[in-house]
Amino acid sequence: xxxRVPSSxxxxxxxxxxxxxxxxxxxxxxxxxxxxxxxxxxxxxxEFDLSDxxxxxxxxxxxxxxAVQGSLVPLQAGLSDASVHLIENRREELAQMQWKxxxxxxxxxxxxxxxxxxxxxELQQRIQLEAKEREKVVEALRADIGNQLNQDRAAxxxxxxxxxxxxxxxxxxxxxxxxxxxxAHKVFDNQVQDLRNALDADRAERRQxxxxxxxxxxxxxxxxxAQRHALESVEQRHMLDLQNLRSELAQASRKITAFAxxxxxLLRLSNEELARKLKSLEGDTYRKLAEVQAGNEQxxxxxxxxxxxxxxxxxxxxxxxGSLFC
Numbered sequence: 497x498x499x500r501v502p503s504s505x506x507x508x509x510x511x512x513x514x515x516x517x518x519x520x521x522x523x524x525x526x527x528x529x530x531x532x533x534x535x536x537x538x539x540x541x542x543e544f545d546l547s548d549x550x551x552x553x554x555x556x557x558x559x560x561x562x563a564v565q566g567s568l569v570p571l572q573a574g575l576s577d578a579s580v581h582l583i584e585n586r587r588e589e590l591a592q593m594q595w596k597x598x599x600x601x602x603x604x605x606x607x608x609x610x611x612x613x614x615x616x617x618e619l620q621q622r623i624q625l626e627a628k629e630r631e632k633v634v635e636a637l638r639a640d641i642g643n644q645l646n647q648d649r650a651a652x653x654x655x656x657x658x659x660x661x662x663x664x665x666x667x668x669x670x671x672x673x674x675x676x677x678x679x680a681h682k683v684f685d686n687q688v689q690d691l692r693n694a695l696d697a698d699r700a701e702r703r704q705x706x707x708x709x710x711x712x713x714x715x716x717x718x719x720x721x722a723q724r725h726a727l728e729s730v731e732q733r734h735m736l737d738l739q740n741l742r743s744e745l746a747q748a749s750r751k752i753t754a755f756a757x758x759x760x761x762l763l764r765l766s767n768e769e770l771a772r773k774l775k776s777l778e779g780d781t782y783r784k785l786a787e788v789q790a791g792n793e794q795x796x797x798x799x800x801x802x803x804x805x806x807x808x809x810x811x812x813x814x815x816x817x818g819s820l821f822c
Contacts, residue, residue: 510570513537513544517570525557533573544573 508519511533518536522528526546533544546554548568554560563571 509564511573512570513573547572
């Protein structure tokens with residue numbers, strides 16, 4: 497049966513090989529088709545037998561071109577007999593190699609098993625020896641522990657006997673102490689009862705005293721009320737006296753203010769008179785000072801003239817003295 501595959505589906509010539517559909521772009525020769533199929537399938541150095549879609553074997557390049565041009569596609573390809581024999585030979589060689597490797601591994605495993613068995617036997621012997629030694633040690637420990645337990649049991653029994661005696665003596669002491677405490681409680685109860693009776697008597701006496709104090713307080717409150725009324729009347733009189741005193745003080749303050757104003761006016765007038773006198777005295781003083789300064793200047797002038805005259809006299813005397821010595 498011939499199938500016509502459109503050229504627009506995929507580029508190249510379709511070839512069905514080993515259940516796959518491969519497309520070969522270079523279909524000019526059988527060698528090119530063989531190389532592309534080997535590259536596509538990854539089966540290098542393998543030869544394929546080609547045939548068209550009708551099952552006709554393609555042996556030459558012309559037959560290949562005729563099948564492609566006649567659209568007898570997809571082409572059929574299968575492994576050649578030589579390739580099949582080569583694959584079978586390689587498979588047998590691979591099986592022999594695998595068997596050899598397996599045999600070598602088995603021999604190695606047997607040697608390992610023998611060595612392991614010897615180690616296990618040695619280990620078993622060691623374990624048996626250690627077990628015997630441990631049994632001896634355990635028996636010795638068991639004997640020591642038994643002896644120690646017997647000794648401890650005897651010591652515990654002795655301690656328990658002593659403890660029971662101590663407990664008996666302590667219980668007797670506790671009973672005696674309990675009797676003493678009961679007697680003390682009775683004595684204490686009697687004392688408490690006596691104290692209660694005394695407190696009741698004291699409470700009655702204090703109640704009587706409190707009644708007396710209340711009566712005295714009532715009398716005192718009455719007296720305080722009378723004194724308060726008296727104080728209120730005294731305060732009213734004091735208030736009247738204070739009002740009168742305030743009015744008198746106001747009048748006296750007005751009089752004192754008027755007198756102070758008069759005295760201040762007199763003082764102001766006297767101050768003005770004193771200021772005028774001071775001004776006139778100051779003018780006289782300035783005038784006298786000017787006269788004194790003028791007299792001082794005149795005296796200074798006369799003094800300077802006298803000094804000049806004395807200098808002239810000294811010069812003359814020195815000249816005369818010089819002439820005399822000459």
